[in-house]
Amino acid sequence: MSRILGVVGTVVLCYFVVLQLYMLTLAAIAATALYKERMLERFGRLDDMLASDISPPVSVIVPAYNEEAGIVESVRSIAMISYPRVEVVIVNDGSRDGTLQKLIASFKLEPVPLPFRANLRTSLVRQVYHTRRPISITVVDKVNGGRADAINAGINVARYPYVMITDADVLIDGTALVKAMRHVAEDRHRTVAVGGNVRPLNGCVVKYGHIVEAKVPRTWIERWQVLEYVRSFISARPAWSAMNALPLISGAFGIFLRQAVVEVGGLTSGHMGEDMDLTMRIHRHYRKLGRPYRMVYAPSAVVWTEVPSTRAVLRRQRIRWHRGLMTAIRDFRSSFFNPRHGSIGMIGWPAMVLFEYLAPIIEAAGYIIVPLGLILGGIDPISALLLLLVALLAGALTSLAALMLDERYGYFNEPLEALKLLTMVFVENLGLRQQTVWWRIRAMIGGKSTQAWGDMQRRGVGNLDRKQSAA
Amino acid sequence: MADDAAPVRVLLSRHLRAAGHEVIEVADGMAALRTGSEAGLDLAVVDQLMPGMLGTEIIAAWREEGLDFPVFVLTAIDDDDTVVHSFELGAADYIRKPVNMAELTARINGRLRDR
Amino acid sequence: MGLSLVTTVLALATVVASVALISVKLAHRIMLKGRGVRSAHYIAALGEMISRKLLPTDTPGQWAEDPLFGDAVIEYRHLLSGEEREFVDHLIAEVGIVDVLQRRARRRWPRAVRLRAIAALVELAGPDQVPFLRFLLGDSNDYVRSHAAHGLARLGDVASIPLILDLATRVRPWEAARLADALASFDRRAVRPINQWILEHWHGDESHVETVGQAARVLGLLGETSAETTLIEMLETDRLGWRVAAASALGRIASDTSRGALLKALGDDSWEVRARAVRALASLADGSVAPAISELLSDPQWWVRQNAAESLGELPGGVAQLQKALSSEDRFAADAARNQLAELRLLPAGTDTALAVGSREGSE
Numbered sequence: 001m002s003r004i005l006g007v008v009g010t011v012v013l014c015y016f017v018v019l020q021l022y023m024l025t026l027a028a029i030a031a032t033a034l035y036k037e038r039m040l041e042r043f044g045r046l047d048d049m050l051a052s053d054i055s056p057p058v059s060v061i062v063p064a065y066n067e068e069a070g071i072v073e074s075v076r077s078i079a080m081i082s083y084p085r086v087e088v089v090i091v092n093d094g095s096r097d098g099t100l101q102k103l104i105a106s107f108k109l110e111p112v113p114l115p116f117r118a119n120l121r122t123s124l125v126r127q128v129y130h131t132r133r134p135i136s137i138t139v140v141d142k143v144n145g146g147r148a149d150a151i152n153a154g155i156n157v158a159r160y161p162y163v164m165i166t167d168a169d170v171l172i173d174g175t176a177l178v179k180a181m182r183h184v185a186e187d188r189h190r191t192v193a194v195g196g197n198v199r200p201l202n203g204c205v206v207k208y209g210h211i212v213e214a215k216v217p218r219t220w221i222e223r224w225q226v227l228e229y230v231r232s233f234i235s236a237r238p239a240w241s242a243m244n245a246l247p248l249i250s251g252a253f254g255i256f257l258r259q260a261v262v263e264v265g266g267l268t269s270g271h272m273g274e275d276m277d278l279t280m281r282i283h284r285h286y287r288k289l290g291r292p293y294r295m296v297y298a299p300s301a302v303v304w305t306e307v308p309s310t311r312a313v314l315r316r317q318r319i320r321w322h323r324g325l326m327t328a329i330r331d332f333r334s335s336f337f338n339p340r341h342g343s344i345g346m347i348g349w350p351a352m353v354l355f356e357y358l359a360p361i362i363e364a365a366g367y368i369i370v371p372l373g374l375i376l377g378g379i380d381p382i383s384a385l386l387l388l389l390v391a392l393l394a395g396a397l398t399s400l401a402a403l404m405l406d407e408r409y410g411y412f413n414e415p416l417e418a419l420k421l422l423t424m425v426f427v428e429n430l431g432l433r434q435q436t437v438w439w440r441i442r443a444m445i446g447g448k449s450t451q452a453w454g455d456m457q458r459r460g461v462g463n464l465d466r467k468q469s470a471a
Numbered sequence: 472m473a474d475d476a477a478p479v480r481v482l483l484s485r486h487l488r489a490a491g492h493e494v495i496e497v498a499d500g501m502a503a504l505r506t507g508s509e510a511g512l513d514l515a516v517v518d519q520l521m522p523g524m525l526g527t528e529i530i531a532a533w534r535e536e537g538l539d540f541p542v543f544v545l546t547a548i549d550d551d552d553t554v555v556h557s558f559e560l561g562a563a564d565y566i567r568k569p570v571n572m573a574e575l576t577a578r579i580n581g582r583l584r585d586r
Numbered sequence: 587m588g589l590s591l592v593t594t595v596l597a598l599a600t601v602v603a604s605v606a607l608i609s610v611k612l613a614h615r616i617m618l619k620g621r622g623v624r625s626a627h628y629i630a631a632l633g634e635m636i637s638r639k640l641l642p643t644d645t646p647g648q649w650a651e652d653p654l655f656g657d658a659v660i661e662y663r664h665l666l667s668g669e670e671r672e673f674v675d676h677l678i679a680e681v682g683i684v685d686v687l688q689r690r691a692r693r694r695w696p697r698a699v700r701l702r703a704i705a706a707l708v709e710l711a712g713p714d715q716v717p718f719l720r721f722l723l724g725d726s727n728d729y730v731r732s733h734a735a736h737g738l739a740r741l742g743d744v745a746s747i748p749l750i751l752d753l754a755t756r757v758r759p760w761e762a763a764r765l766a767d768a769l770a771s772f773d774r775r776a777v778r779p780i781n782q783w784i785l786e787h788w789h790g791d792e793s794h795v796e797t798v799g800q801a802a803r804v805l806g807l808l809g810e811t812s813a814e815t816t817l818i819e820m821l822e823t824d825r826l827g828w829r830v831a832a833a834s835a836l837g838r839i840a841s842d843t844s845r846g847a848l849l850k851a852l853g854d855d856s857w858e859v860r861a862r863a864v865r866a867l868a869s870l871a872d873g874s875v876a877p878a879i880s881e882l883l884s885d886p887q888w889w890v891r892q893n894a895a896e897s898l899g900e901l902p903g904g905v906a907q908l909q910k911a912l913s914s915e916d917r918f919a920a921d922a923a924r925n926q927l928a929e930l931r932l933l934p935a936g937t938d939t940a941l942a943v944g945s946r947e948g949s950e
Binding site: 039042043044045049050082110112113116117159161186230359370383386387389390393394396397399400404407410414415419420 | 587590592593597599600603604606608610611612614615618631679691697698700701705729732733760763764766771784820889892921925929931933
């Protein structure tokens with residue numbers, strides 16, 4: 001008995017060492033990718049590219065459900081994005097507040113029998129509204145069908161070859177679209193999707209729809225998410241992107257070739273991880289057809305989104321995410337170590353399965369087995385402690401590397417702010433981490449599923465000023 | 472005088488102050504809107520592309536409030552849409568960047584004399 | 587034993603990384619603050635000098651060494667025209683900033699310093715820097731090369747055009763496109779040498795083929811009629827890249843001479859050429875091409891149909907063609923027309939808005 005415990009315990013600990021070493025490798029690959037990116041942005045004369053005629057037109061799709069509070073501000077901020085040819089398509093997904101009325105009044109929209117091709121099946125569209133000033137804005141008013149359904153309706157109406165999918169409560173940096181579309185212009189025949197850098201808005205000072213100052217938020221739970229986002233978007237994704245093995249393009253900011261989304265049948269209604277599902281289906285589709293393609297991540301194309309600030313909301317979000325991941329794991333099991341699926345099949349997806357999906361299970365097992373093994377004497381306490389330390393330290397190094405790489409983007413330059421995040425690097429192992437492990441296990445056990453429109457209580461981009469001054 | 476780029480703001484303010492006018496400098500759209508609504512201006516110069524609000528949006532807001540002082544719009548060299556749109560909204564004149572300072576000051580002084 | 591060594595190393599690394607992170611933040615903040623102060627100082631001082639037309643009498647040498655001063659000068663130079671710009675140019679010469687930049691552009695400097703100096707140099711250089719910029723065209727760094735090309739274009743050094751095009755044949759497509767962008771910032775005097783280069787390399791190898799396409803794009807951006815014959819000839823070759831580039835370029839030039847060739851290109855095998863030919867014909871603003879364009883409302887490709895409908899919306903007599911297409915038996919043509927009429931607010935009330943689902947080709 002104790003021998004079995006010993007072997008299993010050591011395997012668990014070794015798994016953690018491998019997991020952390022994998023993350024550290026990603027950080028190293030990301031460092032090179034980000035350096036190249038940075039040089040290109042500083043010295044690549046990207047403005048000239050914008051001025052010439054090669055920037056492809058983009059439709060920005062904003063699904064909205066009960067967004068009365070901030071919808072006007074957020075459409076205004078999109079209209080101000082600097083990009084040569086862009087239209088906005090807002091989909092009012094059967095809101096029960098004044099979202100539609102506010103839009104009509106603010107932009108002087110008129111009901112237009114604007115025909116569109118229903119390439120993707122959606123719930124009933126009641127009316128289409130349109131204006132051409134300040135830019136082309138189309139509002140699709142439809143019966144409630146959930147976020148994925150709303151986006152599909154937006155894709156039907158979109159007229160341009162590229163669609164940018166975002167959310168109404170997301171604050172888009174004015175240069176984000178240019179910076180993301182640069183990747184398309186670079187290799188127009190192969191690029192089918194570009195993902196952007198999503199950062200937590202919590203704690204930031206917002207004025208007139210712009211981030212004036214990025215600050216570290218006040219609660220531990222928000223701070224931890226800041227660190228988590230930095231790790232994911234600064235050190236993991238650039239590395240995946242460099243290998244063309246991105247398993248996920250965030251729903252808050254993803255640009256897709258419209259045709260690619262239509263070909264895979266649009267977003268899956270009711271899926272809890274619809275963004276990962278879409279990304280993976282596009283991968284599979286192109287691999288199957290044998291067409292050369294690439295999906296890239298653009299670290300300097302930044303959008304800001306509010307993350308949960310209370311334990312209860314975070315819990316719901318994490319359970320939903322993990323359920324989404326579980327569905328995806330089931331749907332795309334054929335990609336797992338599938339050489340025909342190339343880098344996503346051999347690197348991206350196996351890493352997702354082994355290090356994202358299995359991690360909570362193995363970690364939870366570790367919390368039971370290792371102490372048990374120590375008590376029963378199957379595990380040598382010294383080597384167990386050392387293995388644990390190695391894993392923790394490698395994890396801390398990954399976080400530190402991510403924070404260091406993030407320094408270039410200049411958001412948390414105050415040493416005091418940095419110190420808060422630095423503390424978080426070590427503190428996260430004392431409870432927060434175990435908490436999310438538990439939530440993920442809960443997600444696997446089952447229970448009632450959460451609603452289709454996510455868990456955030458929306459305050460609206462325009463009202464953030466007030467919130468910040470009150471804070 | 473509203474422009475987020477310092478040089479035009481600095482130079483124009485100097486010229487106008489030298490000519491005996493009082494100048495308020497602002498660097499973003501919302502500040503420009505507020506100043507126009509509250510300060511009782513004789514004339515405004517707004518840059519089209521500023522953080523916060525577009526120049527044309529600011530003109531529209533002022534006109535809606537019933538303020539009818541002349542407004543000059545600064546636009547990029549090839550931005551004809553803005554020019555047309557700002558005239559529709561009742562802008563007094565437009566100036567393209569790069570700016571010819573002598574011409575701009577002369578036009579503004581002329582406008583202020585007319586009033 | 588090995589494990590404890592690893593642990594120690596990692597622990598040390600973590601401590602070092604933590605300390606490094608905080609120090610970098612601290613250093614960065616101090617640097618940024620200093621920059622902000624200096625920048626504001628330069629902007630104010632330059633404003634003073636320019637409005638009074640006063641050249642600096644003291645400490646200019648030290649200023650010239652500061653890249654931020656260069657940035658401030660460039661900003662003023664970009665935003666001003668006429669007398670003030672002349673004064674800024676005079677000031678640039680007087681302060682000796684170009685000499686400093688040229689010194690920093692040499693290869694012994696770190697890459698970032700060097701690139702920064704070159705980026706400023708190409709904005710501020712005078713005609714006497716042409717030989718140096720041409721020398722930089724041969725640099726091993728691609729950013730240096732494309733900056734040099736832009737500098738030469740800004741100075742209007744027409745004699746460098748063949749050099750830049752030759753360079754474009756030897757580099758990656760992305761860089762070749764950036765070099766072409768540089769050529770587009772020349773004025774119309776560039777048309778003749780570019781045209782000549784195309785003719786000289788008409789039968790070149792694969793690397794020339796690409797660049798000839800890029801050169802055609804530039805001819806379009808320059809918008810000069812004298813190169814039309816070449817572009818029309820390109821439109822009739824069997825090279826797809828050339829036809830695409832030539833069709834867009836002719837659309838930008840928009841002169842009647844190309845009408846016949848563009849009408850013929852409406853029947854091209856490639857939808858990319860057809861879509862561009864439609865747009866190009868629309869830019870001629872001549873109603874007589876409307877019937878020919880309305881044929882393409884039935885094109886197999888969605889993008890061609892869309893462009894045909896949009897073009898008809900702009901052309902005199904085009905709306906009549908769209909209305910006629912409404913009752914077309916081809917549902918795709920009717921859809922395209924309906925879409926455009928709705929956009930123009932000309933669609934009769936009560937028209938059904940659902941379009942045919944599916945596409946005419948396997949891929950749209």
